[in-house]
Amino acid sequence: xxxxxxxxxxxxxxxxxxxxxxxxxxxxxxxxxxxxxxxxxxxxxxxxxxxxxxxxxxxxxxxxxxxxxxxxxxxxxxxxxxxxxxxxxxxxxxxxxxxxxxxxxxxxxxxxxxxxxxxxxxxxxxxxxxxxxxxxxxxxxxxxxxxxxxxxxxxxxxxxxxxxxxxxxxxxxxxxxxxxxxxxxxxxxxxxxxxxxxxxxxxxxxxx
Ligand SMILES: Cc1cc2nc3c(=O)[nH]c(=O)nc-3n(C[C@H](O)[C@H](O)[C@H](O)COP(=O)(O)O)c2cc1C
Numbered sequence: 001x002x003x004x005x006x007x008x009x010x011x012x013x014x015x016x017x018x019x020x021x022x023x024x025x026x027x028x029x030x031x032x033x034x035x036x037x038x039x040x041x042x043x044x045x046x047x048x049x050x051x052x053x054x055x056x057x058x059x060x061x062x063x064x065x066x067x068x069x070x071x072x073x074x075x076x077x078x079x080x081x082x083x084x085x086x087x088x089x090x091x092x093x094x095x096x097x098x099x100x101x102x103x104x105x106x107x108x109x110x111x112x113x114x115x116x117x118x119x120x121x122x123x124x125x126x127x128x129x130x131x132x133x134x135x136x137x138x139x140x141x142x143x144x145x146x147x148x149x150x151x152x153x154x155x156x157x158x159x160x161x162x163x164x165x166x167x168x169x170x171x172x173x174x175x176x177x178x179x180x181x182x183x184x185x186x187x188x189x190x191x192x193x194x195x196x197x198x199x200x201x202x203x204x205x206x207x208x
Pocket of ligand 1: 033034035036038039040056058059061062087088089091092093151
């Protein structure tokens with residue numbers, strides 16, 4: 001994976017979080033846990049790029065988020081939807097979800113993340129705050145909490161962004177230029193398409 005700057009993230013984070021979901025992962029090389037999340041956001045505050053994830057206190061992941069200084073948010077292609085469904089429906093208290101989902105853990109900045117992800121945000125926990133229903137201006141928000149299990153929100157300074165697609169696309173950008181010199185009749189679009197097919201093939205081979 002290639003490291004890019006937070007401002008270089010090309011993907012729409014609202015689409016990623018809401019529709020594609022993410023894995024929130026914390027722990028250390030001895031023990032870590034992951035869970036699926038589709039609520040959260042990223043932005044800029046306190047002179048730092050940040051990502052915020054919200055975790056209900058009954059989640060097993062909560063204990064890891066409390067204990068560790070860093071955590072990761074990982075985003076995946078659609079082919080990993082089943083893995084995300086598993087990590088969003090089973091608890092790490094009951095099964096080894098990481099093994100069951102077939103994902104490969106790696107570590108950076110002491111945070112666990114998954115090698116299969118297309119985008120990884122490595123975050124350092126810099127603030128927590130508990131969702132306080134007395135501050136809901138729109139009373140409808142409380143309907144999200146029939147069990148009154150208000151989330152704890154974790155603000156993480158984004159320390160590192162790892163991006164698989166950019167690496168593949170980046171290497172094909174230079175290929176594109178050299179191919180274009182030799183084969184000027186090839187369109188950039190067809191070379192880009194070939195690059196993406198090769199990116200998929202690369203990920204497939206990496207998994208198998
Ligand atoms: C699409 C989806 C989104 C979810 N979003 C969140 C979330 O933002 N916060 C949260 O606390 N739980 C969320 N969950 C629920 C947890 O992923 C789920 O309860 C999981 O089993 C917790 O695992 P754990 O006990 O191993 O931490 C979501 C589940 C799914 C399927």
